[in-house]
Amino acid sequence: MAFKQCVLLVVVATLVALGVNVVSPNGIDLIGKYRSLSGGEGPIVPPTAEEGDPPFVSVDEAYLEFTQAAAVFIDARDEEEFFCGTIPGSINIPFEYLPDGDLSVYFEEVLPGVGRNVPMIIFCSGEECDLSLHLARNMQELGYTRTLIFFGGSREWEANGLEIERRSECEE
Amino acid sequence: MRRIIDNDLLTLASRLFVGGALIYASYYKIIEPATFAKSIWYYHMVPGYLINLMALILPWLEMLCGLALILGIWYRGAVLWSNALLLIFIVALASTIARGLSIDCGCFKAGKSATAPAWDALWFDVVAIVFALQMWFSRSRKWMLSSSRSN
Known part of the structure; x- marks a missing residue:
């Protein structure tokens, strides 16, 4: 019973999510263009960076x-x-x-x-x-x-x- | 111990707490899927082609599970998913802490400050999963819209 309900929840969530994504002004592509360039390495931060500086991004x-x-x-x-x-x-x-x-x-x-x-x-x-x-x-x-x-x-x-x-x- | 776990009030409190947290956590993710997708991507744990799909479906699954817990519909399935979701969040957060990643966890508000401590979210999820486990083992079915034992 629990497994059947789990599947139903996923099916309903998927249908609602895809439906809302079509009509929402904030909708996104189903397949995004993501690639890892740095292999997960963090941003380069210079030794001159100080506390309170804007964040550094990779x-x-x-x-x-x-x-x-x-x-x-x-x-x-x-x-x-x-x-x-x-x-x-x-x-x-x-x-x-x-x-x-x-x-x-x-x-x-x-x-x-x-x-x-x-x-x-x-x-x-x-x-x-x-x-x-x-x-x-x-x-x-x-x-x-x-x-x-x-x-x-x-x-x-x-x-x-x-x-x-x-x-x-x-x-x- | 059995009597405590089966306590009607405790089970109701667990449903409201975990269900409410799931609904609250899903709200901003549903409104800003692109920002939530970015948060998922920061974890470096999901293949790129799955990120947007996950960012779209996961928040609605959280929302539906939260509603199902509070209302007592599809209850066993919702409890099982709540435990699974919380376990996934705990593993993801623990992994980012262990890897020293400084990221916006995307837990409760997509795109929140990158300094939002993952530790706070981790502790919250650990507390929440205790309540979620209590729901799984509890035989209480009081104050549910669908109250059959198999629900």
């Missing part, structure tokens, strides 16, 4: 956000490096060229219509670069509540065979 987590188009990717390097190769669809906010004055206004200009609770994945070239860390700290201070740091950066992204967007020819 290449897996960054890629998942990328496939779900749920987050805004921000490249913290200068324009030249950004054009040489970046994560597709990224926005360039060079940390070293942040303007003086009210950064809040500046971020609203470069991120038009992007709410402060939208996930932001900030990166630069890789482990030798800490521009992402500094930019993320600034954004967190300004109230961007879901700021995340992908410290592996464009190098770890490319090393895992993921697409890089190149807008100009550059020497390595």
Whole structure:
């Protein structure tokens, strides 16, 4: 009896779940595009990280956000490096060229219509670069509540065979 | 001992506690399946092609089991699933703690802060499974919509 009821519960749950998923605005694909790039390794965290810094994400987590188009990717390097190769669809906010004055206004200009609770994945070239860390700290201070740091950066992204967007020819 | 396990009030309390917890836990997962799918993926325990299906079906199974426990319909099946679900959650949480993964457990609210301690959820599930086991062994069928002994 218990086994029969177990099967019935699963059948009803499956039918309801699939039915609701069809009509729900938050419905998802039945088969997701998940892949493990790091083999379950955690994110790269620099030794300069401090308590209270925005969370660090692994290449897996960054890629998942990328496939779900749920987050805004921000490249913290200068324009030249950004054009040489970046994560597709990224926005360039060079940390070293942040303007003086009210950064809040500046971020609203470069991120038009992007709410402060939208996930932001900030990166630069890789482990030798800490521009992402500094930019993320600034954004967190300004109230961007879901700021995340992908410290592996464009190098770890490319090393895992993921697409890089190149807008100009550059020497390595 | 037998009298305690079969106690009508204790069984009712277990049904309300475990059933209520399952319904509460399922609510946010049903509303935000994409976020719950991400939580499952963080565990690195389920093949990628199964993650979304699991994220869709599991919360409804929790919801139905919770309702069945509280109302006393398909009771034995719901109790069995409750024990199985809680055991799966306990194994998954213990595994993430053992592997040192810092993840959002996705237990009660999909997408909650990544710092939500897995330990708290683990202890809650351990307490809940004690009540779920009590329901399995209890012969009480009082205050159920379907009260036959085989239910």
